[in-house]
Amino acid sequence: MSNDDAVVVIGAGQGGFQAAHSLRSGGFTGTIDLVGDETHLPYQRPPLSKDYLRGSTTTEKLRLADESFFADKRIRLHRNDRAVDVDRSTQRVLLESGTRLPYSNLVFATGARPRALPVPGSDLQGVGYLRGIDDADTLRELRAESAHVVVIGGGFIGLEFAAVERAAGRSVTIVEGLDRPLARALSPEMSAHLASIHTERGTRLLLGRTVSALHGRNGSVTEVELDDGTRVRADIVVIGIGVVPNVELAARAGLTIDNGIVVDEQLRTSDPSITALGDCAVFPAVHAEDRLVRLESVQNAVDQAKFVAAGINGTPGDRYDSVPWFWSHQFDRKVQMAGLPTPDDQRIIHGDIDSGRFSVLRFDGDRVVCVESVNRPADHMAARKILASPLRPTPADAENPEFTLQTFAKGGGRAPFSAA
Missing domain, CATH: 3.50.50.60 (FAD/NAD(P)-binding domain)
Structure with missing residues (x-):
């Protein structure tokens, strides 16, 4: 051929x-x-x-x-x-x-x-990952007769799974090695908000902790042992420590x-x-x-x-330049993110964190490079439009009481409040 x-x-x-x-x-x-x-x-x-x-x-x-x-x-x-x-x-x-x-x-x-968890007991029945349909089918069968769930890893998959299990009335514990969930992906403000949403609904969140072993009985997992020797009861263990x-x-x-x-x-x-x-x-x-x-x-x-x-097909672009965006659903919170943050950025909050409707604008110098939003889809859509344009709001723009992302996006970078 x-x-x-x-x-x-x-x-x-x-x-x-x-x-x-x-x-x-x-x-x-x-x-x-x-x-x-x-x-x-x-x-x-x-x-x-x-x-x-x-x-x-x-x-x-x-x-x-x-x-x-x-x-x-x-x-x-x-x-x-x-x-x-x-x-x-x-x-x-x-x-x-x-x-x-x-x-x-x-x-x-x-x-x-999925990245494997390299500890003793990780091959026990009831220990799994969530990447494909077969994984999800296995977990659906296991959860039907389970009361105690442990999630290892506080990333998006782990938090989403934890939210579903807690909403179903199961006891849920999240073990995260860093000092906050989603530390590599989201701002401290957004991490703190999501952590509070989970804990307020009864999830046990163990931060700065690692897993040393999984223990079982008759081939099935029963406990998760932490780095300090503490043991957490588990009927299901879902591992979400990256890919x-x-x-x-x-x-x-x-x-x-x-x-x-x-x-x-x-x-x-x-x-x-x-x-x-x-x-x-x-x-x-x-x-x-x-x-x-x-x-x-x-x-x-x-x-x-x-x-x-x-x-x-013969019509190549000059370069791939699509604006990155992501989303996650956890309980009644829709989290959306556009752009890519920098480690030492300046952050400005729009909206009310306590109400569960706010956005975090993240700046690299005088340019916004990322916007995280909770239950503010209009902010997210405006952010995607802004990040696709060379005209970006500055921290001074965002601190103006009249500023909104939607107004800036509609004005092509020259919002009514602008001094220029």
Whole structure:
């Protein structure tokens, strides 16, 4: 089979699916092979820790497309068939089944996997992660007969799972090694607010603590032992201590790796016929002063997939520059974030923290670079518009009593209160 006009996408998550979809809808007429290692059709992952876990949505509703879509779009979907080798000299991908797929362009959308907890007892029944549908299905079965839940890691997945379990009336303990939840992702003000929401609803939050071992009886977990010897009762333990990018295949193929598959401003790897996107890719981010970053979000994966597809279809952009944004639901709080913060930023609060409706504007010098919002979706949408523009509010603007993000966005950077 010829390599001419053949694209292979490794990874059938939301980014990989979007790449294949955008290629075909953008006019690509060649062969498209979408390779996934799960048995399921491509599906959305964010609802797994919320609606799906609660049982308020189904596997079918999570699907990004049904089987007829792939037939209609002439996308060959390889399910439960892992890519095991890439031969760059002949431009072939070898699958676990023995199938060899030729490519003129290869797209890595291999995502990331949960970071394992390296302590004794982590293999006990009742100990799990939450990354895919199979993980969520296992947890749904376990939680039906469980009363005591321990979450190891105070990141988004851990907090979302904890919120669902506490709302269902279970005893929940969160163990976080740092001094606040979401310390690497959110401002101290936002972290403190979310911590208070969880503790007010009865969740036990143990900060600055680590896990030394998991203990069990008859093969099932019963206790979590902390670094000081304290033991916490547990019927279920969910581990959410970060993820590891899936780069092993790319590394064996000789591509440049640095906490992800390194790509340039057009998402090309060190091999010009190979691109990478989503959780597995490290790229120079416009919104981080061209620092190499790796973003773990659906928005980034989807937008990068569209960018890669456009390039393969002959209409490449100058560089990938989409504004990063994220979201999370915890109890009655909708948390939204746009932009990328800097470690030593200046922060200005808009709204009332006590009311649960506020935004944190984060500044690098005299430019806003990130906005975090709780239950203020209009602020979030305005922030995305502002961050896509070269005109940004300064701290002096934000401290003006008449300032709002919406007014600034609508005024194109010249709000009515501006002295200019």
